Amino acid sequence: MEVKELLRVVGLSKGKLKPSEFRLREGEVGLSLFARTAHPSPDEVREAVRAAGKRGELAVAVLSVEQIGSLGLVLVQTPGGTPSPEVNAIHYEACLRWFRRLLLRLRGIGIHDYFNQELSPKLCEAARVLD
């Protein structure tokens, strides 16, 4: 399956997207995303996340593979954690390249700190919310 676009389920604040929707928590190595496919559809992805217990006005934001790659991130397919096996099968993580991780470690900078400061605002700016 060729992946061209990826999805993130986001909460909107007054109808707007915020960089906090694209942050890593300490201990996470990549931003959790889903491939955009016809089946499961973006709506099914959103409902799987809602079924996990996520609350709020949920929308689906889209990023292209090119946008993610231009930020120095690589996509790694890993099993998802929602209650839906079909949705879990299209789960990816956008991770820093190993050399960047090595440099950060040598400088004593946490991956999540770098990601949140440098990349979260850019991912937010690049993302497009689906109608």
Added chain:
Amino acid sequence: MNARVLSAVSPEAKTAVSALFAKASPVLVEVRFPKSGTSPDWYLCEDEEELSRILERLSTGVELHLSSVWDLQNVKGAICLRK
């Protein structure tokens, strides 16, 4: 350093949660959805009943990170639960 993750239904978790509410309420609860393509939810709980209501509607694998609002800098004092 992250606190150890406890099963939400374990006696150890129940004891730790009761102690946290008794000593340092209100408690800030961060609900994380690992590998679910979304950001955490946040709640402020005054008592254990509120926490129980949140736990009831979460699916397996979801993580809860509990901290007293009076001591948010103390990472070792936080409690991590997995549903």
